[in-house]
Amino acid sequence: MRISVLWYCLKQGLKNICRNIWFSLASMATVSACVFLFCLFFSIITNIQFMVKSMESTVGITVLFEENLSETDILALGAALGSRKEVKDMVYISADEAWESFQTDYFAGHEELAEGFAEDNPLAGSASYEIHLYDIEDQEDMVAWLQKHDGVRQVNYSSAVAAGFVSFNRMVGMLSLVIISVLLLVAMFLISNTISVAAAFRKQESQIMRLIGATNFMIRAPFVVEGVLIGLIGAGIPLAGIYILYSRSVAYLTERFQVLSGVFEFLPIEEIYPVMAAVAVGLGAGIGFFGSHFTIRKYMKA
Amino acid sequence: MIEILDVCKAYESGNRALRDINITIEDGEFVFIMGRSGSGKTTLLRLLIKEEEPSSGEIIVNGMELHRMRRRQVPRYRRNFGIVFQDFRLLKDRNVFENVAFAQRVVGASSRAIRESVPEMLKLVGLSSKYKSLPQHLSGGEQQRVAIARALVNQPEILLADEPTGNLDHQNAVEIMDLLWDINQMGTTVVVVTHSQEIVEQMGGRVITLDRGRMVSDEIR
Numbered sequence: 001m002r003i004s005v006l007w008y009c010l011k012q013g014l015k016n017i018c019r020n021i022w023f024s025l026a027s028m029a030t031v032s033a034c035v036f037l038f039c040l041f042f043s044i045i046t047n048i049q050f051m052v053k054s055m056e057s058t059v060g061i062t063v064l065f066e067e068n069l070s071e072t073d074i075l076a077l078g079a080a081l082g083s084r085k086e087v088k089d090m091v092y093i094s095a096d097e098a099w100e101s102f103q104t105d106y107f108a109g110h111e112e113l114a115e116g117f118a119e120d121n122p123l124a125g126s127a128s129y130e131i132h133l134y135d136i137e138d139q140e141d142m143v144a145w146l147q148k149h150d151g152v153r154q155v156n157y158s159s160a161v162a163a164g165f166v167s168f169n170r171m172v173g174m175l176s177l178v179i180i181s182v183l184l185l186v187a188m189f190l191i192s193n194t195i196s197v198a199a200a201f202r203k204q205e206s207q208i209m210r211l212i213g214a215t216n217f218m219i220r221a222p223f224v225v226e227g228v229l230i231g232l233i234g235a236g237i238p239l240a241g242i243y244i245l246y247s248r249s250v251a252y253l254t255e256r257f258q259v260l261s262g263v264f265e266f267l268p269i270e271e272i273y274p275v276m277a278a279v280a281v282g283l284g285a286g287i288g289f290f291g292s293h294f295t296i297r298k299y300m301k302a
Numbered sequence: 303m304i305e306i307l308d309v310c311k312a313y314e315s316g317n318r319a320l321r322d323i324n325i326t327i328e329d330g331e332f333v334f335i336m337g338r339s340g341s342g343k344t345t346l347l348r349l350l351i352k353e354e355e356p357s358s359g360e361i362i363v364n365g366m367e368l369h370r371m372r373r374r375q376v377p378r379y380r381r382n383f384g385i386v387f388q389d390f391r392l393l394k395d396r397n398v399f400e401n402v403a404f405a406q407r408v409v410g411a412s413s414r415a416i417r418e419s420v421p422e423m424l425k426l427v428g429l430s431s432k433y434k435s436l437p438q439h440l441s442g443g444e445q446q447r448v449a450i451a452r453a454l455v456n457q458p459e460i461l462l463a464d465e466p467t468g469n470l471d472h473q474n475a476v477e478i479m480d481l482l483w484d485i486n487q488m489g490t491t492v493v494v495v496t497h498s499q500e501i502v503e504q505m506g507g508r509v510i511t512l513d514r515g516r517m518v519s520d521e522i523r
């Protein structure tokens with residue numbers, strides 16, 4: 001394609017926007033709302049995923065065994081456990097190690113108090129495995145698998161936090177999908193309307209173009225350019241806004257809720273922005289392209 | 303060369319706009335197509351530029367059989383024609399230069415080609431000094447000259463003029479017809495559709511007369 005053709009289409013697209021400025025602004029605003037919500041939900045979902053991932057490395061499952069279960073049986077179960085693909089890592093803590101650890105934690109400085117148990121490990125039935133999983137969503141299945149084994153006395157895990165995060169993430173994902181889909185349709189409808197008005201305004205010009213021998217591409221391109229420009233401008237505004245909003249919100253939340261810094265850890269804007277911006281720009285341009293392309297195809301046939 | 307062979311055109315409403323039309327126009331000819339309103343003159347032009355399809359018969363232009371032509375070939379085919387309308391159809395938001403350049407821009411001509419050929423065309427139609435004027439600031443005759451420059455700037459082989467003098471006074475009409483004659487003398491085939499007996503008598507040449515969709519005469523005057 002010649003540069004002059006590209007320039008012509010761009011110029012005509014811009015002229016169209018200026019001619020129907022109110023329609024164009026309405027379309028831009030809807031695209032902006034759509035992209036803003038996308039960015040907002042993207043930020044929330046990405047951060048929750050990040051927190052869940054962080055949790056996966058800290059939240060684990062502890063399996064305790066019956067007192068009468070031999071160490072050989074425990075290790076055999078450990079081997080079966082180790083071969084499962086969802087297990088990231090696991091540590092075996094024998095009854096002796098558990099007692100030593102307990103002594104260090106609770107009798108520090110008063111070791112003489114523990115001496116009474118020297119010959120009789122009070123935690124004899126406390127051999128355990130501490131298990132970390134790759135995906136916290138597999139936790140429930142893993143617990144169920146462990147509990148059905150003979151000799152397993154108790155399985156400790158923090159189901160509430162993990163399940164809470166996962167279900168909250170799913171809910172936000174579904175909600176965002178529904179809201180963004182509705183806004184996407186509204187944005188497409190508005191862009192389609194804007195393009196219809198522009199097409200009606202330039203009907204004579206398009207007719208002359210057809211008679212002169214302009215190709216369909218040449219006739220339609222300025223309208224598609226108009227749609228894409230509306231989409232891009234519509235995406236650019238919330239992208240700039242979300243950059244500022246996100247940075248400030250994270251700074252505020254981190255400062256305000258320092259106590260919860262272990263649980264709520266936020267991703268820096270630099271980490272999520274490139275992907276978010278690329279998808280948002282694609283979303284804006286896509287809404288503009290498809291909204292205008294199908295409208296103009298309907299209106300103008302050679 | 304334009305060959306119109308046994309062409310009929312009937313609309314869904316039942317109106318038969320053209321019946322058994324047979325016309326051959328050689329390269330470089332100047333031809334008038336005459337007739338009253340509703341005689342089928344404009345329909346014939348629309349068939350020539352493939353704005354409409356004949357109900358039966360064939361049209362062959364420069365060896366191209368229109369009924370075999372694919373949809374995507376139509377734009378390129380239309381570049382064989384320059385078209386002038388009674389109501390000029392100029393773009394009011396663009397000046398004279400841009401109106402003429404428009405025809406080149408939309409077929410993808412380079413900026414350099416536009417800079418070279420537009421002034422040439424404006425010189426040909428005698429409007430070099432008014433290249434910055436907007437159409438609404440020109441007289442009817444001048445506007446029609448701009449339309450002719452726009453029709454010619456892509457160097458078509460055939461110029462179709464649909465009632466080019468219909469909106470002009472006698473003096474301007476004569477000047478426009480003289481300009482079309484000059485263009486024909488440079489080698490372009492010119493087909494003028496008109497209902498003005500006066501213009502035809504004054505210019506002379508080949509005159510094809512249509513009446514209620516039928517060709518009633520094809521004569522040299």
